[in-house]
Amino acid sequence: MIDFTIPAELAVERDRVRQFVIDKIVPFERDPRLTSHGPTDELRQELVELARAEKLLTVQAPEALGGRGLTHIEQAVIYEAAGWSTLGPVAMNCAAPDEGNMFLLSKIANPDQVEHHLAPAVAGHRRTVFAMTEPDGAGSDPGQLATAATFDGENFTINGRKWLITGANGAKTWIIMAKVAPNPYLPEGPTLFLTDGDQPGIVIERTMNTMDRNYVGGHGVVRFDDLVLPKSALLGETGQALRYAQLRLAPARLTHCMRWLGAAERSQSIAVDYAKTRTAFGKTIGEHQGVSFMLADNEIALHQCRLTIWHACWLMDNGDKARHESSVAKAFVSEELFKVADRCVQVLGGIGISDETVVEMIFRDMRAFRLYDGPTEVHKYAIGRKVLRGS
Numbered sequence: 001m002i003d004f005t006i007p008a009e010l011a012v013e014r015d016r017v018r019q020f021v022i023d024k025i026v027p028f029e030r031d032p033r034l035t036s037h038g039p040t041d042e043l044r045q046e047l048v049e050l051a052r053a054e055k056l057l058t059v060q061a062p063e064a065l066g067g068r069g070l071t072h073i074e075q076a077v078i079y080e081a082a083g084w085s086t087l088g089p090v091a092m093n094c095a096a097p098d099e100g101n102m103f104l105l106s107k108i109a110n111p112d113q114v115e116h117h118l119a120p121a122v123a124g125h126r127r128t129v130f131a132m133t134e135p136d137g138a139g140s141d142p143g144q145l146a147t148a149a150t151f152d153g154e155n156f157t158i159n160g161r162k163w164l165i166t167g168a169n170g171a172k173t174w175i176i177m178a179k180v181a182p183n184p185y186l187p188e189g190p191t192l193f194l195t196d197g198d199q200p201g202i203v204i205e206r207t208m209n210t211m212d213r214n215y216v217g218g219h220g221v222v223r224f225d226d227l228v229l230p231k232s233a234l235l236g237e238t239g240q241a242l243r244y245a246q247l248r249l250a251p252a253r254l255t256h257c258m259r260w261l262g263a264a265e266r267s268q269s270i271a272v273d274y275a276k277t278r279t280a281f282g283k284t285i286g287e288h289q290g291v292s293f294m295l296a297d298n299e300i301a302l303h304q305c306r307l308t309i310w311h312a313c314w315l316m317d318n319g320d321k322a323r324h325e326s327s328v329a330k331a332f333v334s335e336e337l338f339k340v341a342d343r344c345v346q347v348l349g350g351i352g353i354s355d356e357t358v359v360e361m362i363f364r365d366m367r368a369f370r371l372y373d374g375p376t377e378v379h380k381y382a383i384g385r386k387v388l389r390g391s
């Protein structure tokens, strides 16, 4: 049976989240602590406490850790509402990269790691990073991983350089991908490590200047300089990092889609308001077909994106990995929502590129969405190969 009904209880919660974001979070969009390198930790903590007070913090987490263990479909509905402001997911502790990292940890962390890293992250007391991308190694192709880990039977020593590492500045928990060199004790290959951030071997060279500003701490260039970690820092098994990354990526790319859908809707609502009131050539601009068609195209895109997200979520809720469908969704939604934001800028005329409205920030922030968790071309490359295989 195909059923698109949103259960009444979920609809109530969705509306409550949207109202929370509008009333309590949107006012912070003009807070100076929302810097060119993203919200500061101080701002994040203030927002987190607001969500905590409303019992809206980390609602997606497993019930055993104090969350509500939302299904993927439930997440789609709630995250879309949270995404009305780019600060909404930050407040509710369901923003990237923490949301995906918490999901991964909930799947593969051992009990000690859950206690030390995951539980405080769920409680909003710890930020986390996922360090994979490298200037000369892993990127679109994680198989090019260059950061190396040698193992002497007791400790790993990690050396390498990463960049675009979101939230590096100030994160207390680090998930690091490095390639374990051949050794007599353990299998070699791409491996995940889990450690505290305040280690002498983790050097944050700088925070990069980027177009976007919705991620706490911005994006860092990081060096691992003889970072020594005990065997207990292994996250899962050696040689399994790419498999674990896939485990994280399918849901994580969908949650990006969900949050950005909410932001695109916000842009559309601002453009619609403008089109209803601004006049040109004797009528409101919305009465000009050129403008109403842009708004109609937006409405069509928002609807298509929502359905695409829901379908992949439905598959995952029914036990399917949905790797193909989440790739389709990521490629489609990231491209379409960016077009929505672009049309909203156009409808707003000159103020579209100014910070008179939040559309300009959403437009810039959304541009990056087409790159992370797989650039569009990489998803199309995978989709194309599947099409050609015929399976």
Ligand SMILES: Cc1cc2nc3c(=O)[nH]c(=O)nc-3n(C[C@H](O)[C@H](O)[C@H](O)COP(=O)(O)OP(=O)(O)OC[C@H]3O[C@@H](n4cnc5c(N)ncnc54)[C@H](O)[C@@H]3O)c2cc1C
Binding pocket: 097, 129, 130, 131, 132, 133, 134, 138, 139, 140, 141, 163, 164, 165, 166, 167, 212, 219, 368, 371, 372, 373, 374, 375, 377, 378, 381
């Ligand atoms: C805002 C933001 C946040 C990020 N946060 C993190 C983070 O927290 N941790 C982390 O590890 N990384 C992070 N990244 C990095 C992100 O995962 C990479 O940017 C992404 O994987 C692409 O790698 P790359 O930048 O090295 O691009 P490259 O690998 O250099 O690729 C460049 C371009 O080549 C093209 N291309 C590549 N492969 C193919 C193909 N098969 N077919 C056709 N065209 C292709 C694509 O157009 C691609 O955009 C972040 C990136 C951004 C933009």
